[in-house]
Amino acid sequence: MSNLNIDAAKANTFDVIVIGSGISGGWAAKEFTEKGFKTLVLERGRDVQHIKDYPTTNKFPYEFEHLGEPALAIKKENPIVSRCYAFKEDAMHFMVKDKEHPYIQEKPFDWIRGYQVGGKSLLWARQTQRWSDFDFEGPARDDFAVDWPIRYKDIAPWYSYVEKFAGIAGHRDGLAELPDGEFLPGFPLNAAEDYFKGVIKNKYPARHVISARCAHLSKPNQIHLDQGRAKCQNRILCQRGCPFGGYFSSNASTLPWAAKTGNLTLRPFSVVESVIYDDAKGKVTGVRVADTNTKEVTEYYARIVFINAGALNTNLILLNSKSKRFPRGLGNDSGVLGKYVAFHNYSARINAEYDGLKQYATDGRNPAGGGYIPRFRNLLKQEMNFKRGYAAGIYGSRYMERDRSGIGGSLKDNLLHGKLSPWIIGSHMMGETIPKESNFVSLSVSEKDAWGVPLLNISVAYDENDALMKADYIGQMTEMFTEAGFKNITPNVSSQSPGLDIHEMGGARMGRDPKTSVLNEWNQLHTCPNVFVTDGACMTSTSTQNPSLTYMAFTARSVDYAVKAMNRGEI
Amino acid sequence: MERRLVIKQVLIMAGGLALLPSCLREQGKSTILLKNMDISLDQENLMADIAETIIPRTNTPGAKQLKLHLFALKMVDDCYEKADQELFVKGLTAFQDQAQDLFSKSFGKLSLHQRESMLAKLENSTSPEQSGFYKIMKEKTIDGFLNSKYVMTNLIIYELVPGRYNGYFPVKTA
CATH class of the missing domain: 3.50.50.60 (FAD/NAD(P)-binding domain)
Known part of the structure; x- marks a missing residue:
């Protein structure tokens, strides 16, 4: 035994x-x-x-x-x-x-x-x-x-x-706040994401849009x-x-x-x-x-x-x-x-539309999902009424709008021949708690x-700090989207747990x-x-x-x- | 007898989705296995005629051939609240009666013009039964069509393995 x-x-x-x-x-x-x-x-x-x-x-x-x-x-x-x-x-x-x-x-x-x-x-x-x-x-x-x-x-x-x-x-972006690594080739930003990157580079030198x-x-x-x-x-x-x-x-x-x-x-x-x-x-x-x-x-x-x-x-x-x-x-x-x-x-996202760059769409799919904005709030020093900050995802896409009105042959035809939407720009916050x-x-x-x-x-x-940070994210993204000439800016504040x-x-x-x-x-x-x-x-x-x-x-x-x-x- | 055996062994393809046939195929009942709803073969056929009116056969297959009505039925049976399912059946029944009242014929026997005009009325109906039923019926018929195997492999090709990404794909602006 x-x-x-x-x-x-x-x-x-x-x-x-x-x-x-x-x-x-x-x-x-x-x-x-x-x-x-x-x-x-x-x-x-x-x-x-x-x-x-x-x-x-x-x-x-x-x-x-x-x-x-x-x-x-x-x-x-x-x-x-x-x-x-x-x-x-x-x-x-x-x-x-x-x-x-x-x-x-x-x-x-x-x-x-x-x-x-x-x-x-x-x-x-x-x-x-x-x-x-x-x-x-x-x-x-x-x-x-x-x-x-x-x-x-x-x-x-x-x-x-x-x-x-x-x-x-x-990509090797050379940012102190997001150190470069041992990278395989990066995925590209698309036309709308690149455009936004350019706007931010000009108007907000301390903020960066990179490929995720x-x-x-x-x-x-x-x-x-x-x-x-x-x-x-x-x-x-x-x-x-x-x-x-x-x-x-x-x-x-x-x-x-x-x-x-x-x-x-x-x-x-x-x-x-x-x-x-x-x-x-x-x-x-x-x-x-x-x-x-x-x-x-x-x-x-x-x-x-x-x-x-x-x-x-x-x-x-x-x-x-x-x-x-x-x-x-x-x-x-x-x-x-x-x-x-x-x-x-x-718990916050924001969407908008961009009327420009209609000569481009995307083909295939992007595994990176789009762009990334590293944290810029309170980065070098405490400067806001909340602690720490948030990173943000940023992605542009165009989808096929298919007119679902009516019935019969014309409906079928409309469904099969969609029209490209304008660029839809989306972002979500990733806040430190x-x-x-x-x-x-x-x-x-x-x-x-x-x-x-x-x-x-x-x-x-969540706590008060999270609420203040969330409001700042919505405010800053709205401002940046406005600078970029985006329209129909729609914040989407979720009550998710x-x-x-x-x-x-x-x-x-x-x-x-x-x-x-x-x-x-x-x-x-x-x-x-x-x-x-x-x-x-x-x-x-x-x-x-x-x-x-x-x-x-x-x-x-x-x-x-x-x-x-x-x-x-x-x- | 042989026919029944074959039905038991073969899945029904609706849009591309493999559906289980109803096992003990009762006379006059729906041909697919439903978990929650009780739909007669007549009602199923009516749904097929409505779906075909929404998405008719042209130089490409229509709703009947793609069995989009069975897809719609499966979705209503599995993905909707009981109250919505009841409203759906009520609306379907009312629609059936309406065709009889107006034309003394079943919907399937009407001319294309008559069928289209009946659906056109539903498009703008304010009755909760009728609009509730028709809204789901149309939405699911369209979803089933756009996501059908036929459309995804012949007309709007779905790529399982794109193997590429171009963020500056040139397109016509007009």
Whole structure:
């Protein structure tokens, strides 16, 4: 019997356990397996293998049951996820249905999740911008949260490292606030976007319109071909999974790469209930996993655990990992864990029309989606009645107007022979929100999920700063659009809840002081050195950039540090 | 008997969408499987005639041939509130009766001119039943047409794999 136990323990022992297979977990898997470490990746959802498990990827619009629109019964059963723009018939199988994993909204919060191998890396918007010191120095300069324990120079080489492998298309714009990276050729702006760029350059020298940078293989290098990926084909059906591997996802890139080393064990249907802290050894020895199908609980062991469960679920796991040493959750001596959650404010858009440049339209599709305006408010110094600022997307397009009036042959003729609309200009805001103690997640004391894990309470809301910033965005975009001669300028202020931005961050923030932060400068728990968190939970502040690229860079940097620390015998 | 077997085995293509035939094909019932609504074969045929009047066969296929009425029916059955579905059926029934009252003929037996004039009236109708029914019927017929396999592969080509982007594509300004 004891032999059996020893054998079972051996079979369940790895060098490293990575919880989660999304964008950061995939990177942890790649880095560790490449360096020769036997790595177990735990994924709570089902397996999704590249190409093979993209059932809708080659479907034409008419092949969907309702032209893509989910049936009313599905929408009614899923009010939360239905609010997400990507919840359509082509990708809804990659998104968590409301009933599959309930949570408690102390304040309205749309928690959008993708429980499968690859997680939300299959679905992400693929926008990738580096942070700069204007971002890392934000909390210290503007007196909120805590100071980031790192600066741009610490992460810059790791941005380069992950960009080369992932494949990032962009132009070298030479902006201090949005550092250039290791770019594949950038996608072009179109006629209307270029025109707007010119207007802004003349009238607002400190503001910039650039082509959006994105994780698409505009021109693959050998390293991308070696991953089995090919040039992006401008389909813009990315949320279905790409048969070309044209955009970066764990499924197309890091996970198959890790599997090729022979060091990867991927276990889908594995919910991590908690991380096991051994009071006698004074460190974490493994994780407790419930099989989502059988509910059988198994323990897995390793020298190091990386938690990449997705920002809020990472908080959930840490909070639920209680021991004698850590009665309030793993690494939570300070009581900070779960607090200072923040997100991006995406609650305003603006549209307009432009009557000029009618000699041009677009042909084909742009994977970058258009242009990007980096943050210009409060950039060099505090100058507004709100803290921080916003970046903005900017895109121009012309569509076919088809006259639907009347009936019969003339209607049919009108439908088949549309007329190009004027340029339609659109923009959306991506605002930084300020992490606060009052924006937090915690464990429900009474309610548990199907696997016995407490439900997550989410208590996150906008504040006055967000409202002021939003008004400024509308005001400034209106002014800039007016300068450009755009007409029918129509602000569209949404009352969407936090969460729908799908950029929830924090709760286990990085910092120098264990009394006010959970992780150190290496994304390592201050008080439990063999546990690392490199997903969104680690974020001390949010800035305005789309966060995934930064998670990738943090992960590769952390693994490098962890391996060196192991070799030194420190962990 | 053989015919029924064939129907069971073959999906009905509506626009390009594969629809399940109604399994136990009851006499006089709709030919496609509906989850919520109860539509008779007569009503289904009436929808086909209305759809064909909206988008007639010209030198390219019309609504009947593309089975756009079945697409419309499927959309109403799956994507609309119960109240809208009821209004739709009421409007459809009222329309059926109206043709009888006016011409003592079913809508399908009317001349093209008579059919068009009946629909023209609906275009401007203020009755909630009639306008509610017709608005959906027309909108879905047009959606089904523009997104049909025929149109997307022959007339307004949908490219699954463009492989290019040109932001300065020259077009005629007029």
